[in-house]
Structure formats: C-alpha cells, structure tokens
Amino acid sequence: xxxxxxxxxxxxxxxxxxxxxxxxxxxxxxxxxxxxxxxxxxxxxxxxxxxxxxxxxxxxxxxxxxxxxxxxxxxxxxxxxxxxxxxxxxxxxxxxxxxxxxxxxxxxxxxxxxxxxxxxxxxxxxxxxxxxxxxxxxxxxxxxxxxxxxxxxxxxxxxxxxxxxxxxxxxxxxxxxxxxxxxxxxxxxxxxxxxxxxxxxxxxxxxxxxxxxxxxxxxxxxxxxxxxxxxxxxxxxxxxxxxxxxxxxxxxxxxxxxxxxxxxxxxxxxxxxxxxxxxxxxxxxxxxxxxxxxxxx
Amino acid sequence: xxxxxxxxxxxxxxxxxxxxxxxxxxxxxxxxxxxxxxxxxxxxxxxxxxxxxxxxxxxxxxxxxxxxxxxxxxxxxxxxxxxxxxxxxxxxxxxxxxxxxxxxxxxxxxxxxxxxxxxxxxxxxxxxxxxxxxxxxxxxxxxxxxxxxxxxxxxxxxxxxxxxxxxxxxxxxxxxxxxxxxxxxxxxxxxxxxxxxxxxxxxxxxxxxxxxxxxxxxxxxxxxxxxxxxxxxxxxxxxxxxxxxxxxxxxxxxxxxxxxxxxxxxxxxxxxxxxxxxxxxxxxxxxxxxxxxxxxxxxxxxxxxxxxxxxxxxxxxxxxxxxxxxxxxxxxxxxxxxxxxxxxxxxxxxxxxxxxxxxxxxxxxxxxxxxxxxxxxxxxxxxxxxxxxxxxxxxxxxxxxxxxxxxxxxxxxxxxxxxxxxxxxxxxxxxxxxxxxxxxxxxxxxxxxxxxxxxxxxxxxxxxxxxxxxxxxxxxxxxxxxxxxxxxxxxxxxx
Numbered sequence: 001x002x003x004x005x006x007x008x009x010x011x012x013x014x015x016x017x018x019x020x021x022x023x024x025x026x027x028x029x030x031x032x033x034x035x036x037x038x039x040x041x042x043x044x045x046x047x048x049x050x051x052x053x054x055x056x057x058x059x060x061x062x063x064x065x066x067x068x069x070x071x072x073x074x075x076x077x078x079x080x081x082x083x084x085x086x087x088x089x090x091x092x093x094x095x096x097x098x099x100x101x102x103x104x105x106x107x108x109x110x111x112x113x114x115x116x117x118x119x120x121x122x123x124x125x126x127x128x129x130x131x132x133x134x135x136x137x138x139x140x141x142x143x144x145x146x147x148x149x150x151x152x153x154x155x156x157x158x159x160x161x162x163x164x165x166x167x168x169x170x171x172x173x174x175x176x177x178x179x180x181x182x183x184x185x186x187x188x189x190x191x192x193x194x195x196x197x198x199x200x201x202x203x204x205x206x207x208x209x210x211x212x213x214x215x216x217x218x219x220x221x222x223x224x225x226x227x228x229x230x231x232x233x234x235x236x237x238x239x240x241x242x243x244x245x246x247x248x249x250x251x252x253x254x255x256x257x258x259x260x261x262x263x264x265x266x267x268x269x270x271x272x273x274x275x276x277x278x279x280x281x282x283x284x285x286x287x288x289x290x291x292x293x294x295x296x297x
Numbered sequence: 298x299x300x301x302x303x304x305x306x307x308x309x310x311x312x313x314x315x316x317x318x319x320x321x322x323x324x325x326x327x328x329x330x331x332x333x334x335x336x337x338x339x340x341x342x343x344x345x346x347x348x349x350x351x352x353x354x355x356x357x358x359x360x361x362x363x364x365x366x367x368x369x370x371x372x373x374x375x376x377x378x379x380x381x382x383x384x385x386x387x388x389x390x391x392x393x394x395x396x397x398x399x400x401x402x403x404x405x406x407x408x409x410x411x412x413x414x415x416x417x418x419x420x421x422x423x424x425x426x427x428x429x430x431x432x433x434x435x436x437x438x439x440x441x442x443x444x445x446x447x448x449x450x451x452x453x454x455x456x457x458x459x460x461x462x463x464x465x466x467x468x469x470x471x472x473x474x475x476x477x478x479x480x481x482x483x484x485x486x487x488x489x490x491x492x493x494x495x496x497x498x499x500x501x502x503x504x505x506x507x508x509x510x511x512x513x514x515x516x517x518x519x520x521x522x523x524x525x526x527x528x529x530x531x532x533x534x535x536x537x538x539x540x541x542x543x544x545x546x547x548x549x550x551x552x553x554x555x556x557x558x559x560x561x562x563x564x565x566x567x568x569x570x571x572x573x574x575x576x577x578x579x580x581x582x583x584x585x586x587x588x589x590x591x592x593x594x595x596x597x598x599x600x601x602x603x604x605x606x607x608x609x610x611x612x613x614x615x616x617x618x619x620x621x622x623x624x625x626x627x628x629x630x631x632x633x634x635x636x637x638x639x640x641x642x643x644x645x646x647x648x649x650x651x652x653x654x655x656x657x658x659x660x661x662x663x664x665x666x667x668x669x670x671x672x673x674x675x676x677x678x679x680x681x682x683x684x685x686x687x688x689x690x691x692x693x694x695x696x697x698x699x700x701x702x703x704x705x706x707x708x709x710x711x712x713x714x715x716x717x718x719x720x721x722x723x724x725x726x727x728x729x730x731x732x733x734x735x736x737x738x739x740x741x742x743x744x745x746x747x748x749x750x751x752x753x754x755x756x757x758x759x760x761x762x763x764x765x766x767x768x769x770x771x772x773x774x775x776x777x778x779x780x781x782x783x784x785x786x787x788x789x790x791x792x
Contacts, residue, residue, distance in 0.1 A: 061592035234674035257542045
C-alpha cells in the first residue's frame with residue numbers, strides 16, 4: 001500500500017513536471033504557435049481517414065486539374081485526384097514515418113552515445129571513428145543506396161531514416177555524458193561497484209535525457225525534410241500513397257498553371273517543419289537548455 | 298567616275314560579304330539526352346548504348362525515310378531489285394567524304410552493314426538484318442545485296458536509324474569518334490557532360506545552318522523542361538502533354554504536335570513466373586483501360602494500341618478494338634491458378650516522364666481484376682542496363698520503326714532486344730513468311746497474323762502510340778515537323 005502511494009506520488013510529480021514544462025513552453029508566443037501547429041497536424045493525422053471526402057486513389061480523366069471549388073476545396077491533380085484528401089492523408093504518412101524514425105534515432109543514438117561517453121578508451125575511439133565515417137557520407141546517397149537495395153516500403157524507410165539521423169545524436173549524447181561523468185555521484189556509484197548498465201540507467205540517463213530529447217526533436221524536423229526530399233526524388237513511399245514530397249514532385253511541372261496541386265502539400269510540409277522547430281526551441285528553453293551553446297557537436 | 302567606282306566596289310563587296318554571312322553556319326543549337334545508358338553511352342550507332350541524338354547528326358544512311366516515311370535517297374541515289382526481290386543493287390552517291398577525309402565508297406557500305414551482322418558485336422539490329430546474306434562490291438559506287446529470301450520491302454529496312462555508314466575499318470574507334478558523312482562532326486564527346494558537334498562545311502547537302510550543336514546530358518525529365526524554360530537547351534522532344542499550357546502562352550517557344558509510331562509500355566518477362574503463363578499476361582493486358590491511359594497520361598494525344606508495336610500509319614498494322622475486360626481478366630487469372638489475384642512490382646524511372654504516371658494509372662486499373670501493382674521508382678541513370686530486361690516487370694519505350702523491323706527486333710525469338718523474352722514458333726514463321734512473300738495482300742496477312750499472336754500471347758502491354766509534343770525555342774527555325782529520324786538536321790537554324 002505504501003509503495004503504491006509512493007509510485008502514485010512519483011507519477012503525479014512527473015505529470016506535474018510535464019505540465020509545468022508545457023505551460024512554460026506555451027507562455028512564449030513562439031512556443032504557443034509551435035505547439036498549436038504540431039497539435040493541429042497530429043490531430044489531423046489521426047482523424048484524416050475519417051474526414052477525407054474522397055478516395056485518395058480515385059483517378060478520373062473527367063476531373064483532371066480542376067481548380068479549387070466547393071466540390072474540391074484544394075482542386076484536383078493531373079490524374080483527377082482530390083488534392084485536399086491527399087494533403088490531409090499525406091501528413092499522416094510523413095508524421096508516422098518520421099515520428100517512429102526519430103524514436104529509433106533517439107534510442108540507438110542516445111544509448112550508444114551514453115555508453116561510449118561512460119566507458120571511454122578504445123571502444124569509444126573505435127565507435128566514434130565509425131560514427132565519424134558514417135557522418136562523412138552524404139545521407140541522401142546512403143539512403144538512395146538502401147532504398148535501391150531494399151525497396152521503398154515504410155518498413156525499410158523508418159529504420160533507415162532512424163539509423164542515419166541517429167548518428168548525430170550519438171555525438172550529442174556522448175558529449176552530454178562527458179559533462180556529468182566526472183561528477184561525484186557517478187564516482188560514488190562506481191566506487192559502490194555498480195555495473196555500467198546500472199550507472200547508465202539510474203545516474204546518467206536522468207541527467208542527459210533533456211539534452212537528448214531536445215536534440216531528438218530537432219532531428220525530427222530534419223528527418224521530415226529528409227523524408228520529403230526522398231519522396232520528391234521518387235524514392236520515398238511508393239505511389240499511390242499520398243505523401244507531400246511525392247505530391248510536390250508530381251505537380252512541380254504544373255506550377256505555372258495549376259498552382260493549387262502543389263501549394264497545399266508545400267504549406268503542409270513547411271508548417272509542420274516550422275511547428276516542430278518552434279516547439280523544440282520552446283522545449284529547450286523550458287528545460288533551461290541554451291541551444292546556442294549546446295549546439296550539436 | 299572614281300567615286301562611282303568606289304561606291305560600286307563597296308556595294309559589291311558588301312553584297313558578297315552579306316551573302317557569305319547569310320550562308321555561313323552560325324549560332325549554337327542546344328539539345329539534351331537522358332543518359333539512359335549510363336557508362337555504356339557511345340557513338341557506335343549499332344550498339345545498345347548508342348547516343349542517337351549525336352549519330353543521327355554525324356552519320357548518314359544509304360536510304361532515309363522522307364517526310365511521309367517512304368524510303369528516299371540518301372547516300373544511295375537509286376536502287377533496283379531482281380525479279381524475285383532476292384538481290385538488290387544500290388548506286389552510291391559520288392564525291393562524298395567522311396569527316397576524317399576519306400572518300401565514301403562501296404567497301405564502306407559492305408563494312409558498315411556486315412559489321413551490324415557480326416555476332417561478336419551483338420547489335421540489336423542484327424536480327425532484322427539477318428536477311429542480308431552477303432554484299433558484293435560491283436564497283437566503287439555500286440553494291441549488290443544478296444538476301445536469303447525474297448523481300449519486297451528491303452529498302453524500308455535500310456531506313457532503320459542505326460544503319461549508318463562509317464569508314465571501312467573504323468569499328469574499333471567509332472564509339473568515341475562518331476565519324477560519318479553527316480552535317481556535323483564530333484568535336485568533343487562527353488556523354489555525362491556536354492558533347493560538342495561542329496558544322497561540316499563540306500556536307501553534301503550544303504553547309505549546316507548552325508555552327509555548333511551541343512548535346513547536354515540531363516537525366517531528369519523535369520530538369521530538361523526547366524533547362525528549356527531557362528534557355529539552357531533549345532529543344533525538348535519529350536514534353537508531357539499536361540505541361541503544354543506552360544509553353545502555349547509563351548512567345549519564346551514554339552510547340553508542334555507530331556503523330557508518331559513511338560510507343561510506351563509495360564513489359565512482363567515471359568520466361569519468369571508467373572508471367573511464363575500466357576493467361577496471366579493476357580489477364581494483365583485485358584485489365585488495362587487504354588483509352589483512359591491516353592486521356593490521363595497523354596491528354597488525348599495518342600492512338601490506342603492493342604499491344605501491337607506497329608505504328609498507326611503503317612500499311613501492315615492490325616486494326617482491332619481491345620476495351621478493358623475485367624471479368625475476362627479475372628477468369629483468365631482463375632484458370633491460371635490465381636483465383637485471389639496476384640501481386641507484382643514495376644520499376645519506373647523519371648527518364649521517361651510518362652512512366653511514373655502510366656504505372657500509377659495502370660496500378661488503379663488492374664486492381665479491379667485483383668492484380669496488385671507495387672511501384673518502386675529507380676534511378677534514371679543506367680536504367681536500360683540495370684532494370685530493363687532484368688526485372689520481371691519493367692517499363693519500356695521505343696521509337697518508331699517499320700513493321701518488319703520492330704516485329705523482328707522486339708519479339709523474334711532470336712532478337713537481342715526481345716525485351717519480354719517472347720518465344721513463339723508461329724510468330725517467327727509468320728515473320729519469315731511475310732518477308733519472302735511478294736504478293737502485298739498475302740504479306741500483309743502474314744504480318745497481321747503475327748500481330749494477332751502478340752495480342753493473344755505477348756508479354757508487352759502497349760497501350761498507345763504517342764503523339765510527340767516538341768517544344769523549341771522560337772529562335773530555332775527550319776526544324777522539320779517529323780519524327781527524330783526523318784529530320785534533315787543541316788537545315789536547322791538558330792537566330
């Protein structure tokens with residue numbers, strides 16, 4: 001009974017802390033705008049399958065390149081498909097792929113960085129040189145190689161994006177770990193004979209978590225841009241899946257006379273990237289992290 | 298008097314000068330190519346990687362198609378056949394020189410054509426030229442071609458865009474030099490950058506209208522459109538019809554619509570399961586709504602094809618209707634052992650701007666018959682080496698050819714570019730019968746039987762023959778409104 005009460009207290013304090021952070025983030029106009037945009041996109045992504053007015057795959061020569069109207073709010077594309085339907089569903093694809101990709105990047109990048117920062121020595125040297133080597137490879141070329149070999153399904157794209165965007169997090173997590181590793185409580189834990197895993201889990205993660213989360217949020221917006229770039233080049237998700245990058249790519253040649261087919265996905269993509277960036281900035285400030293001095297290493 | 302003489306001399310000199318300037322080659326004509334053959338790109342017209350945007354300007358054929366596609370004189374001035382059309386004599390044009398200074402004569406003709414038959418070279422045109430058994434050099438300006446069978450349409454075969462005349466013995470270097478008798482000479486060959494051609498002032502039809510032609514590698518279709526819009530190139534012959542509006546209202550450009558025998562399609566390898574079953578292939582082809590493809594992809598500017606590669610204007614084309622038939626497609630799939638449908642992956646590249654759209658539309662159409670199509674985009678560079686004839690299902694595009702040539706080249710069991718690995722004895726026999734038949738109606742019947750076999754058995758879905766939207770800068774003058782291979786490039790001028 002007592003332990004239950006303690007757990008509830010802990011949860012309550014965590015919830016309270018999260019609420020405090022959100023409140024701080026929303027107290028600044030930029031943070032409020034960022035949070036609103038991200039929330040809008042997340043909600044839209046969740047409900048879009050239920051509110052989409054048309055079948056996103058339905059092609060028809062009779063409805064090709066119709067200008068915005070009451071029937072088709074954002075007009076139609078060159079195959080007669082409803083642009084509004086494809087735009088709201090396109091956000092769902094982008095958010096899903098990049099959210100899970102960022103999660104993977106955070107997990108492997110964060111844990112590997114912390115581990116290297118803690119153990120140091122030759123293991124740290126070797127791992128960081130390997131990370132350096134990967135960082136020197138242009139990510140777009142490496143991604144193109146991967147999708148050429150393994151295809152462009154989301155099962156391939158999510159882990160591949162997660163891997164490539166996690167490399168930078170390794171360095172940030174390692175640097176953050178170096179900041180705390182010389183502190184007394186770590187030295188004490190080592191003196192008490194705690195294992196590396198125990199030290200990572202109980203001592204380091206709580207102290208570097210905020211820096212890694214902020215970095216992860218920033219990587220999310222970069223990943224969104226990267227994913228859309230892949231789709232723009234034709235190597236993101238496969239047609240007919242609605243996707244902003246793919247929609248922009250298909251409609252770019254029609255921009256001068258059918259602007260509507262390209263504007264909607266551009267607005268969708270830009271607003272989400274701006275929203276995530278503003279939110280990440282506000283998140284960092286709420287946690288007391290100065291991103292101008294804690295820039296990625 | 299002195300003054301009058303001075304004025305007269307000055308006027309006379311000015312006239313001569315202006316006349317010379319008016320007739321000299323001037324200006325640069327800039328065009329593009331898609332680098333589809335990647336590192337294999339070369340200037341040997343008979344090889345797979347030939348950069349035809351260059352060789353059609355640097356080398357001539359014996360016989361070329363006129364503006365209506367009829368064989369007309371080029372390096373051969375006239376020709377005649379014996380009574381059963383098994384021997385053809387060609388008289389050659391005199392006083393013609395290659396870019397390297399050597400004279401063009403009969404041994405060059407024998408060398409150029411027999412080389413295309415060399416199995417070691419493995420030219421894609423070898424199959425259609427197999428009818429030529431030997432070439433006799435009668436004298437320096439006459440050759441006699443001995444055929445293995447009667448062939449009333451033989452001159453038509455020689456209009457093939459790859460059968461170019463090159464200097465005797467130049468086979469080892471032609472891939473880099475591109476030497477020929479054409480209106481332009483290769484100055485710098487850079488397949489991945491800009492290839493520069495210079496005007497041949499001694500060209501036998503007269504000096505070219507432009508001093509240089511630049512052939513620039515631009516793999517992406519939309520990048521080629523932008524290159525045209527920004528003046529980096531002066532002509533784009535692959536503009537999608539849905540982008541016509543961009544140029545229609547712009548006085549800087551001229552648009553021309555040219556009906557052609559060029560076609561686009563989806564190829565299933567008939568040697569690979571499940572497409573080794575003719576019922577599966579026909580089910581896929583029946584599930585396609587060709588008119589809808591014409592409307593959606595070409596904006597209506599194309600002629601529906603029932604999987605025949607023979608162009609609409611060809612006298613041997615099989616005329617038939619082939620509306621979408623989903624129930625029959627489903628039945629065929631059931632009979633082939635796929636009652637629940639099947640799944641396949643197709644690999645378009647943006648080197649052909651309509652491929653991704655064709656794939657998307659076909660994906661939706663065949664889904665009604667239970668065929669799930671996955672689309673995986675692949676890089677344009679090297680598409681013809683890495684994807685085409687390699688993957689079980691790929692996208693294809695062909696330029697127009699005479700009926701006999703295209704049927705041999707794309708479907709004969711021994712053809713190098715038999716892209717669907719189609720092997721059918723009846724089909725091969727019909728082609729052989731057609732060639733040896735001197736009676737036009739019987740010959741036509743044989744060619745049409747071959748096309749009917751394709752409709753029943755083929756692995757290639759050909760939805761339409763395209764009309765080509767050619768957009769040029771308005772600075773470009775005298776460009777013939779015909780297909781690529783009939784254009785007389787020396788006439789082109791750039792203001």
